[in-house]
Amino acid sequence: MNILLSIAITTGLLSGLWGWVAVSLGLLSWAGFLGCTAYFACPQGGVKGFFISGCTMMSGVAWALIIMHGSALAPHLEILSYVMTGVVAFLMCVQAKHLLLSFVPGTFIGACATFAGQGDWKLIVPSLMLGLVFGYAMKNSGLWLAARRARTANVTAVSK
Template sequence: MNRLFPLALTTGLLSALWGWAAVSFGLPGWAGFLGCTAWFACPKPGLPGFFTTLCTLLSGVAWAQVIIQGGALVPHAELFGYAMTGIVAFLMCMQARHMLLSFVPGTFIGACATFAAQGEWKSVAPALLLGLLFGFAMKSSGNWLAARLAAKSTQAV
């Protein structure tokens, strides 16, 4: 058996659990799935990858707030908002020089989630964090189960 089935199984089970948890805690479920997706997309494994993903997701939330709040400083000035978006997007990429902020897609995922929630960072940030934890659990438990099944099939042979 390949690793895909155990990973799909644990991902399916924990996705259902996340759906319940999101509703129970009043969090946007879709934002949690973005946190989970960021973990699966991060090229760094283990705890270093987890902390890099966490830092980039939360920095994206912060950068989105900079754009939202900064754009509100000059009402009815669309050009200012566009320029500010461009400058902040540049900075979001440049922060990747720092190890814990080096996963640029995570930064953009965090920002996009905040924009999608119309700036409601107080619900988006915890949903991203819990989604990241669920993603970590999905991948870790899937790999663990795959290794157990592989060891069992090797012993049977």
């Protein structure tokens, strides 16, 4: 069984479980899938990729809240919202010089989830972070399954 098929199997099973968990806990399943996506897309894997994905998503949540609350200070100056968005988007990219904030798409995932969730960070944060845990479990259980199948195939081939 190749790696892609193994990851597909574990991702399919755990995606169904995530859907049930999200509904059971009152979380946003779509935001959790964004957390999964962040882990899968992060160039670093393993625990390092988990922490980088988590840190960047949480920074994105914070940046989105800054834009939302900053724009609310002067709602009659619509241009302020656009300027703040531009400045913050610049800062979201510049922060990538720090290792734990180096995954720029993760930052934008966190920000977009916050905008889509209308700034309800108390719901967005656990949804994203538990989704990240599921993404880690999906990919790494798939890698484990592929390695196990490869070991079994090698033992069978050697014993023949």
